[in-house]
Amino acid sequence: MRALLYLTWRSFVNNVKRALKKPVTLILLIFLGVYAAYVLFALGRLVTELRFDSADGLIALVSVWSIYIFLADFIAYSSRKGVIFRQAHPHFVFPAPISPKLVLIHSAWMNYLTSVIVSLLFVLVGVTVFSVEPWRMALFFFVGCILELLLEVSLMVFLYTNESLSERFIKGLCMGIKIFLGAVTLFLVLYFRREGFDLDSVSAFFDWPGLQMIPVVGWNIAAYRLILIGPTTLNMVCTVLYVCTVAAAFLMAKHMRCGGAYYEDAAKFADDYAEMKRRKNSGEMVTGIGEKKRKFRRISGNYGAGGAKAVFYRQLLEYKKERWFIFTKATVINLAASAVMAFALRQNVARTEVPQLFLLGMTAYMTLVFSGITGKWETELKSPYLFLIPATPFKKLWYATLMEHIKAFADGIVLCLPMGVVWGVSPGMILMTVLIYTVLQANKMYTRVVAQCMVGDFLGKTGQDIIRMFIQMFIIGIGIMAAVAAGILIHVNLVFPIILIYSIIVTVVMGALASVRFETMEQID
Amino acid sequence: MLEIQELSKSYGKHLAVDKVSFFVPDGQVGILLGPNGAGKSTIIKSIAGLLRYQGRIGIQGMSSRTLEAKKIFGYVPEIPAMFDALTVREHVEYIRKAYSSTITEEEVQALFERFELADKQDKLGNELSKGMMQKVSICCALAVKPKVILFDEPMVGLDPQAIKELKKVVLELRSQGVTVLISTHMLEMVEELWDVMFVMDQSHIIGSYRKEDVGEKDLDDLFFEMTGGEKR
Numbered sequence: 023m024r025a026l027l028y029l030t031w032r033s034f035v036n037n038v039k040r041a042l043k044k045p046v047t048l049i050l051l052i053f054l055g056v057y058a059a060y061v062l063f064a065l066g067r068l069v070t071e072l073r074f075d076s077a078d079g080l081i082a083l084v085s086v087w088s089i090y091i092f093l094a095d096f097i098a099y100s101s102r103k104g105v106i107f108r109q110a111h112p113h114f115v116f117p118a119p120i121s122p123k124l125v126l127i128h129s130a131w132m133n134y135l136t137s138v139i140v141s142l143l144f145v146l147v148g149v150t151v152f153s154v155e156p157w158r159m160a161l162f163f164f165v166g167c168i169l170e171l172l173l174e175v176s177l178m179v180f181l182y183t184n185e186s187l188s189e190r191f192i193k194g195l196c197m198g199i200k201i202f203l204g205a206v207t208l209f210l211v212l213y214f215r216r217e218g219f220d221l222d223s224v225s226a227f228f229d230w231p232g233l234q235m236i237p238v239v240g241w242n243i244a245a246y247r248l249i250l251i252g253p254t255t256l257n258m259v260c261t262v263l264y265v266c267t268v269a270a271a272f273l274m275a276k277h278m279r280c281g282g283a284y285y286e287d288a289a290k291f292a293d294d295y296a297e298m299k300r301r302k303n304s305g306e307m308v309t310g311i312g313e314k315k316r317k318f319r320r321i322s323g324n325y326g327a328g329g330a331k332a333v334f335y336r337q338l339l340e341y342k343k344e345r346w347f348i349f350t351k352a353t354v355i356n357l358a359a360s361a362v363m364a365f366a367l368r369q370n371v372a373r374t375e376v377p378q379l380f381l382l383g384m385t386a387y388m389t390l391v392f393s394g395i396t397g398k399w400e401t402e403l404k405s406p407y408l409f410l411i412p413a414t415p416f417k418k419l420w421y422a423t424l425m426e427h428i429k430a431f432a433d434g435i436v437l438c439l440p441m442g443v444v445w446g447v448s449p450g451m452i453l454m455t456v457l458i459y460t461v462l463q464a465n466k467m468y469t470r471v472v473a474q475c476m477v478g479d480f481l482g483k484t485g486q487d488i489i490r491m492f493i494q495m496f497i498i499g500i501g502i503m504a505a506v507a508a509g510i511l512i513h514v515n516l517v518f519p520i521i522l523i524y525s526i527i528v529t530v531v532m533g534a535l536a537s538v539r540f541e542t543m544e545q546i547d
Numbered sequence: 548m549l550e551i552q553e554l555s556k557s558y559g560k561h562l563a564v565d566k567v568s569f570f571v572p573d574g575q576v577g578i579l580l581g582p583n584g585a586g587k588s589t590i591i592k593s594i595a596g597l598l599r600y601q602g603r604i605g606i607q608g609m610s611s612r613t614l615e616a617k618k619i620f621g622y623v624p625e626i627p628a629m630f631d632a633l634t635v636r637e638h639v640e641y642i643r644k645a646y647s648s649t650i651t652e653e654e655v656q657a658l659f660e661r662f663e664l665a666d667k668q669d670k671l672g673n674e675l676s677k678g679m680m681q682k683v684s685i686c687c688a689l690a691v692k693p694k695v696i697l698f699d700e701p702m703v704g705l706d707p708q709a710i711k712e713l714k715k716v717v718l719e720l721r722s723q724g725v726t727v728l729i730s731t732h733m734l735e736m737v738e739e740l741w742d743v744m745f746v747m748d749q750s751h752i753i754g755s756y757r758k759e760d761v762g763e764k765d766l767d768d769l770f771f772e773m774t775g776g777e778k779r
Contacts, residue, residue, distance in 0.1 A: 023646050025641055025642075025644035027647075028637075028640065028641055029630065029633070029641050030645050031633075031635075032632070032633055032637045032640075032641075033630060033632040033633055034632075034639075036632040036633065036634070036671060039670075040632070084771050107595040107630070108630065108631075109631040110628045110629055110631075110672070112595075112597050112624070112628070113622075113627060113628045113629075113684070114630070114638070114641065114642070114645075114687065115645075116595070116596060116597055117595045117596055117597070117617060117622045117645060118617060118645040118646065119615075119617035119618040119619065120614075121614065282596055282612060283599045285596060285597050285598075286597060286598045286599050289597050306732060311768065378758040418723035513738075521691045542777035
């Protein structure tokens with residue numbers, strides 16, 4: 023354990039040192055700290071204004087947190103994805119003479135930190151906002167932090183390291199836990215569907231005795247009720263059941279035989295996690311750890327393009343092999359966002375007489391805000407072969423990104439069509455908005471490259487994105503102002519062609535600037 | 548001494564290693580050879596305790612899963628992976644604590660000197676090149692002061708000087724009575740090191756030789772005789 027503590031401590035110290043060397047990180051941390059304090063303060067005031075600042079209010083908050091953490095922990099641990107292992111673990115930690123149980127318990131230290139911080143926050147707001155006596159909050163901390171952590175660790179050890187029970191049994195048990203969780207979720211959904219979702223039904227739900235009877239999570243809530251608002255027969259019985267459950271789980275986990283068989287899953291998780299991080303850092307959209315291996319379709323045929331054009335045709339071939347061709351998760355997000363906004367804003371839009379401007383606004387918003395999605399073009403820059411092709415940098419940029427423009431056009435249709443149709447925008451205006459979306463996406467792409475060239479790695483990926491957003495907002499802002507002026511002074515329908523033409527000009531300029539990135543592989547940091 | 552008895556490992560329906568048994572005595576260098584996909588890495592990972600398997604793996608007579616066995620076992624994986632936020636020095640320090648190693652400060656310094664890491668001690672894991680990571684990985688395995696040591700493709704990514712040094716290290720370990728197992732494709736690199744060789748193909752050990760039995764015969768010739776390939 024001494025070695026593991028050393029590992030964590032030194033990593034923490036070095037990470038802090040590294041963060042402090044980058045002023046941006048420090049500023050970001052201070053900003054986040056101030057923001058978190060502000061949010062807490064504002065929530066405190068809101069709770070007081072709503073007259074929710076009693077022990078009952080705290081019970082409601084704590085119950086929500088308990089249910090959430092219970093669901094999240096059980097799902098993560100039952101699928102053996104709740105503990106983060108790094109690729110260095112199979113190299114340095116798993117072969118070391120350290121008990122595999124200790125390795126597991128130590129590796130989940132970040133999870134405990136969250137629990138401790140949340141418990142401390144509850145204690146803080148319990149005393150200051152909810153006016154609960156300090157001794158009750160001290161007891162609350164004991165149950166919320168110590169007992170809950172003990173249960174969490176025991177459950178984690180049981181699900182990860184159990185070698186006495188067969189793999190099939192553990193899988194069955196995990197499935198059972200998931201079914202149980204599904205039932206709890208269904209129960210909550212049905213309850214609020216029947217009772218409606220308002221302050222009264224929420225209060226009634228938390229006061230409902232059946233909630234405390236739900237095994238484990240309900241018993242846990244009962245313990246909080248016992249501490250915060252005093253004893254009843256039900257909460258005393260359920261609290262005893264909770265304490266017994268924690269003790270039984272702890273003893274079971276302690277005496278379980280474990281030789282480290284889970285290292286195989288942990289090593290695979292470490293690889294999957296590293297892959298997920300790598301893809302995320304390169305701007306891809308990743309929704310989970312250890313996504314299934316992608317299958318490609320078999321394509322026959324040939325392509326015979328030369329020079330920089332070959333890059334486009336190679337990408338086309340790659341997309342043809344993809345299961346969903348050029349349609350990605352971004353397409354699904356666009357479709358979902360469009361459908362939701364189309365119906366949610368329908369009445370508001372109908373009250374105005376300019377639905378086309380709403381469509382344009384929503385499209386611009388989606389372009390500016392969703393930043394992390396990239397396609398195959400960015401990986402082109404990592405291949406030395408691109409730089410060896412005998413063609414001008416601008417041509418390379420054009421053919422490396424052409425497919426992205428086609429994808430953006432398709433995604434633009436998916437985004438604009440449902441909103442446009444539901445809001446009654448004319449087909450011409452919808453088409454123009456799709457074109458504006460396509461050009462703005464191209465603009466985003468090129469501005470990103472320009473931002474990369476401007477700030478290098480100094481500000482990191484997030485910093486580059488913020489700079490990109492500022493540049494883009496500034497440039498597009500000028501266009502919008504010009505378009506709005508023309509719209510007010512001449513005709514509202516002039517807004518669209520002006521924005522489109524202006525965006526094309528700006529995008530071509532940005533593209534020319536970004537083509538520098540295609541000159542040589544080496545970039546200035 | 549390292550002994551593998553009836554080791555089997557499947558990935559789903561694919562049988563990667565099928566009832567493999569072999570033995571490397573104390574103070575000898577064993578080499579595990581075989582084409583890609585033969586099952587070498589699976590054996591290495593099983594010995595290192597990173598996989599579930601059937602069969603028995605013994606290190607100095609103890610099951611490789613026991614903490615006592617792990618205490619005297621060093622491992623250099625094929626692809627080194629450092630802790631991003633730990634310096635070179637701290638990696639070794641961690642090993643010293645984890646294994647309760649008796650390695651002295653002078654010995655650590657000497658290791659760093661040998662592998663040209665003396666001026667890189669304060670570099671973080673994520674600042675190292677692949678070759679440097681491999682050197683740190685070797686130093687960490689040696690810092691254990693092992694009785695049994697496992698090298699998986701140890702020469703990959705190393706510069707000529709480091710390869711030369713590593714060969715010397717292997718010979719020194721042998722003279723100190725340490726059992727060494729090297730898994731590799733680079734036959735010419737282990738030509739002068741081996742005492743006993745095991746050739747794997749399609750999940751099985753298809754043959755083994757002891758150096759004393761083959762006289763002056765080339766490692767290449769022995770390997771291709773067994774696998775049916777052709778020496779170029």
